[in-house]
Amino acid sequence: MPSTMGRGRGRRAINEINMVPFIDVMLVLLIIFMVTAPLITPSAIDLPSIGKAARQPDQVLQVVIDKDGLLNLKSGESSTRMALGEIAPTVLKAQAGASNPAVVISADRSVRYEQVVKVMDALQRAGVQRVGLSVQLAN
Numbered sequence: 001m002p003s004t005m006g007r008g009r010g011r012r013a014i015n016e017i018n019m020v021p022f023i024d025v026m027l028v029l030l031i032i033f034m035v036t037a038p039l040i041t042p043s044a045i046d047l048p049s050i051g052k053a054a055r056q057p058d059q060v061l062q063v064v065i066d067k068d069g070l071l072n073l074k075s076g077e078s079s080t081r082m083a084l085g086e087i088a089p090t091v092l093k094a095q096a097g098a099s100n101p102a103v104v105i106s107a108d109r110s111v112r113y114e115q116v117v118k119v120m121d122a123l124q125r126a127g128v129q130r131v132g133l134s135v136q137l138a139n
Helices: 020-039 084-094 113-125
Strands: 004-007 010-013 059-065 071-075 078-082 101-107 131-133
Touching: 059 084, 059 113, 071 084, 078 084, 084 113, 101 113, 113 131
Parallel strands: 059 101, 101 131
Antiparallel strands: 004 010, 059 071, 071 078
């Protein structure tokens, strides 16, 4: 019940809010944040950089995934269309003579990322050591 104050004729309620507890809580929170802020270390992500390979690959095979999800294996000037199950053995046969082979995956922008990951997974399970992604830089 609000306290009342008499001024001669009538009694009137005091409509003030006590701000002291609010200010105390805010000052305590400010001190807590000021103490804990320097203790939080920002996380840094070490991203790979382009062109820092120790040695260039002897042979580069390119797996192209078109907008319909079909796979093409390009080696030099030749291009062969194949299914996902055929890609890993064919790449391993093509890389048999090379000492430092690499496979680059190029996909159309509209291809689902899941399709690209399936191709990468199939190649890595087959034992292909160097698998990369081809990207187009924005202008």
